[in-house]
Amino acid sequence: MWFFYMLPIAWLFQNTVHEVSHLFFALRRHNRTPLGLWPYPHRYNGRFYFARCAWDGGPIEGKRDIVWVAPLVGAALVGVLAALAVLAQPQSVANGALAFTVCAMIDAIWWFRGYLWGSRSSDGKRWRYGDERG
């Protein structure tokens, strides 16, 4: 049961890790100033987002930029933390950790879906071709 109770919290946590990982590398690699973090489902400019972040200075261009692959780093981090939590026990913690791991895997699978078939605004495509938003 814990697994299902933890899923919505795990999903919010995973999306926060995702967006913070973008902001971290935008700040560290490109010296961008973070302008906002919205780690909850909302609409912006007519589009639905599970979570979103923003920085100054417009699009980040360049092929294979770490800002766009950063969510995979975040997902891996969540997976490692969850594995440690499973080792730590008790069962409720292990089930919660499993929920985090499932959410991190969904996010990673979604990233690869974007790489292969996604729109230009997906993280996977941005990593593949660079951010070409004007």
Ligand SMILES: [Zn+2]
């Ligand atoms: Zn992203």
